[in-house]
Amino acid sequence: xxxxxxxLKESIIEQLNLEDMDPADISNDxxxxxxxxxxxxxxxxxxxxxxxxxxxxxxxDPSQGKEIFVSIDRMATYIEENRTK
Amino acid sequence: xxxxxxxxxAIISPLGFSTEENIQSIREGDSGLKLQQRPxxxxxxFFTGIIDETLLNQAxxxxxxxxxFTKLEKLIILAVKLILDKNKNLDPTKTALIIATTKGNIDLxxxxxxxxxxxxxxxxxxxxxxxxxxxxxxxxxxxxxCISGGLGLAVARRLGNSEKIKNAIVVGADLVSDFVISGFNxxxxxxxxxxxxxxKDRDGISxxxxxxxxxxxxxxxxxxxxISLIGDASANDxxxxxxxxxxxxGLYKSIQxxxxxxxxxxxxxxxxxxHGTATVYNDEMESMAFHRSGLQxxxxxxxxxxxxxxxxxxxxxxxxxxxxxxxxxxxxxSKNFGELGVSKPLNVIRENQKKEINYALxxxxxxxxxxxxxxxxxxxx
Amino acid sequence: MVAATWLWFLKRKRNKMPNQFHIQDWVxxxxxxxxxxxxxxxxxxxDKLNPFLKAAYDCxxxxxxxxxxxxxxxxxxxxxxxxxxxxNKPTEDTALVISNNASSLEIxxxxxxxxxxxASPSLFVYxxxxxxxxxxxxxxxxxxxxxxxxxxxxxxxxxxxYTESLLLSKKAPEVLCGWLDLQNGEYDVFLCLVSKExxxxxxxxxxxxxxxxxxxxxxx
Numbered sequence: 190x191x192x193x194x195x196x197l198k199e200s201i202i203e204q205l206n207l208e209d210m211d212p213a214d215i216s217n218d219x220x221x222x223x224x225x226x227x228x229x230x231x232x233x234x235x236x237x238x239x240x241x242x243x244x245x246x247x248x249x250d251p252s253q254g255k256e257i258f259v260s261i262d263r264m265a266t267y268i269e270e271n272r273t274k
Numbered sequence: 275x276x277x278x279x280x281x282x283x284a285i286i287s288p289l290g291f292s293t294e295e296n297i298q299s300i301r302e303g304d305s306g307l308k309l310q311q312r313p314x315x316x317x318x319x320f321f322t323g324i325i326d327e328t329l330l331n332q333a334x335x336x337x338x339x340x341x342x343f344t345k346l347e348k349l350i351i352l353a354v355k356l357i358l359d360k361n362k363n364l365d366p367t368k369t370a371l372i373i374a375t376t377k378g379n380i381d382l383x384x385x386x387x388x389x390x391x392x393x394x395x396x397x398x399x400x401x402x403x404x405x406x407x408x409x410x411x412x413x414x415x416x417x418x419x420c421i422s423g424g425l426g427l428a429v430a431r432r433l434g435n436s437e438k439i440k441n442a443i444v445v446g447a448d449l450v451s452d453f454v455i456s457g458f459n460x461x462x463x464x465x466x467x468x469x470x471x472x473x474k475d476r477d478g479i480s481x482x483x484x485x486x487x488x489x490x491x492x493x494x495x496x497x498x499x500x501i502s503l504i505g506d507a508s509a510n511d512x513x514x515x516x517x518x519x520x521x522x523x524g525l526y527k528s529i530q531x532x533x534x535x536x537x538x539x540x541x542x543x544x545x546x547x548x549h550g551t552a553t554v555y556n557d558e559m560e561s562m563a564f565h566r567s568g569l570q571x572x573x574x575x576x577x578x579x580x581x582x583x584x585x586x587x588x589x590x591x592x593x594x595x596x597x598x599x600x601x602x603x604x605x606x607x608s609k610n611f612g613e614l615g616v617s618k619p620l621n622v623i624r625e626n627q628k629k630e631i632n633y634a635l636x637x638x639x640x641x642x643x644x645x646x647x648x649x650x651x652x653x654x655x
Numbered sequence: 656m657v658a659a660t661w662l663w664f665l666k667r668k669r670n671k672m673p674n675q676f677h678i679q680d681w682v683x684x685x686x687x688x689x690x691x692x693x694x695x696x697x698x699x700x701x702d703k704l705n706p707f708l709k710a711a712y713d714c715x716x717x718x719x720x721x722x723x724x725x726x727x728x729x730x731x732x733x734x735x736x737x738x739x740x741x742x743n744k745p746t747e748d749t750a751l752v753i754s755n756n757a758s759s760l761e762i763x764x765x766x767x768x769x770x771x772x773x774a775s776p777s778l779f780v781y782x783x784x785x786x787x788x789x790x791x792x793x794x795x796x797x798x799x800x801x802x803x804x805x806x807x808x809x810x811x812x813x814x815x816x817y818t819e820s821l822l823l824s825k826k827a828p829e830v831l832c833g834w835l836d837l838q839n840g841e842y843d844v845f846l847c848l849v850s851k852e853x854x855x856x857x858x859x860x861x862x863x864x865x866x867x868x869x870x871x872x873x874x875x
Contacts, residue, residue, distance in 0.1 A: 418802060641786060642787075
């Protein structure tokens with residue numbers, strides 16, 4: 190697991206107020222939405238803000254989010270490929 | 275339950291400073307929506323319906339000094355004034371004032387403009403309006419997201435039914451503030467075009483600002499043609515606080531309850547004034563609820579492409595336009611409607627048309643999962 | 656004879672009307688304490704909003720992770736309704752009629768602040784006072800009449816009149832009504848469940864009494 194994975198988990202827990210959760214509780218390939226972490230549409234919008242704020246990535250089409258926020262692994266790969274900061 | 279009679283009304287919007295001017299603009303297919311660029315909020319262009327401040331101050335200068343009131347207060351006061359002017363013998367000490375708004379003077383949060391901090395409070399807004407006209411009863415302030423304006427009418431009827439009030443002025447108003455622009459932008463809900471309710475290529479809302487006021491009474495007026503509210507219901511989706519129920523659960527339930535109270539069948543509804551915000555999910559949800567209610571053949575429109583979404587004012591403006599449609603046997607086209615883009619069939623009005631309407635339905639839905647349905651009846655001689 | 660019958664009818668009507676509805680249960684949340692009809696049910700040395708809410712959440716074993724995502728107003732609303740609904744399971748049509756002074760100003764300020772950098776959608780979603788009605792509806796699966804009113808101060812007359820109008824017109828079999836205010840970290844909550852079930856008569860006076868009981872207590 191890279192530093193980016195841990196960093197992502199920490200900011201997701203903080204930004205999305207996932208109280209009583211540890212980075213260790215989130216596995217890298219677990220789905221973030223639906224049955225996995227149980228995130229919803231507002232969380233998805235908040236993750237879009239997180240990408241822009243922390244990594245300088247701007248998603249203009251909300252449906253892009255669906256493909257990126259599949260799992261921590263997928264998010265980390267996308268960030269590595271597209272980050273501007 | 276008693277009927278609530280809809281008497282004189284007023285709409286202050288980019289389409290005009292009276293109901294007559296607003297209706298004429300709609301009849302001619304005009305829209306108050308204009309392109310805006312606000313790079314500090316979003317790099318995308320978007321459309322808003324904003325009331326020109328110079329025109330507003332000009333109109334207001336005849337009744338008060340512009341600098342003493344906020345933009346929203348001026349909008350509300352102008353609308354109420356139009357009604358009082360037509361009803362000189364209405365006693366403000368015996369008339370209830372019901373104010374519907376979602377965000378009130380929220381623009382003062384960023385730019386106080388010399389107003390005291392408590393002016394942000396909705397109760398203060400109520401006081402300012404009441405004091406201006408000498409209303410002595412404490413104003414009733416309804417803040418229930420985007421159903422507020424219509425819920426204001428329901429509140430008047432309900433309190434009227436239990437004889438707590440007889441006459442009331444219901445007023446609804448909201449502004450296009452940076453606050454709401456930023457918020458809807460963060461939801462990625464602002465359309466880059468003028469909004470296109472129920473269309474296939476709709477991609478979000480356009481915001482608008484307006485105020486509307488209406489005098490209502492539980493006592494039947496001595497006029498030959500009159501519209502009354504005969505059924506009202508609200509219901510929560512209990513599904514999500516920002517997204518509508520996929521099946522239109524709460525809207526369906528509110529329609530059923532309102533029809534039941536009015537003791538009429540869905541087939542008797544001659545016209546449906548929908549919420550139609552032009553977000554993908556809202557319009558789809560409405561089509562589900564209308565279909566489930568057997569309203570797929572009923573002529574319907576959304577007024578959002580004329581006004582933008584005026585939040586707490588919208589359902590009241592739309593009720594007032596519905597009232598005049600019923601009185602004049604005139605249905606207005608759903609502006610910016612292209613190809614139907616919802617999964618259930620709907621009869622969206624493409625051209626203005628003449629039609630006699632005995633019963634009409636107004637619906638609205640809002641954040642927090644709230645939904646509202648109002649049934650109006652025309653009595654003509 | 657006619658007059659006597661008429662008088663009897665009026666009396667009967669008058670006697671019947673004020674006692675038609677009752678306050679079945681109530682809850683008061685203020686200054687780090689929670690009271691209901693049975694007395695003090697929770698108290699925390701933490702009277703600051705968030706630690707207090709967290710302590711109450713743990714104490715009542717809410718086990719509702721969504722709670723942590725809510726704004727202060729919604730958390731207070733969920734906590735207060737939980738205390739009432741635990742004992743009195745709501746029906747699908749139990750109406751919600753809540754009022755306050757500050758609307759959603761507490762979270763409005765936070766959202767406004769966020770717009771200076773990145774406007775936060777999860778703050779914006781709470782910038783309407785009626786969102787708490789949605790949260791309560793979701794948690795307790797209530798698909799009912801909603802009404803959120805703003806008043807300068809606790810308005811027993813409005814709450815009583817509007818609640819009664821919903822009950823009399825049979826739009827709701829029972830109503831959760833009251834006051835739910837939060838400003839500058841100070842919270843003031845009073846909710847009650849009104850129905851036909853006999854208990855405290857539902858009147859403006861009784862509403863005021865229950866709301867004020869806590870305010871009248873000597874503070875420390």
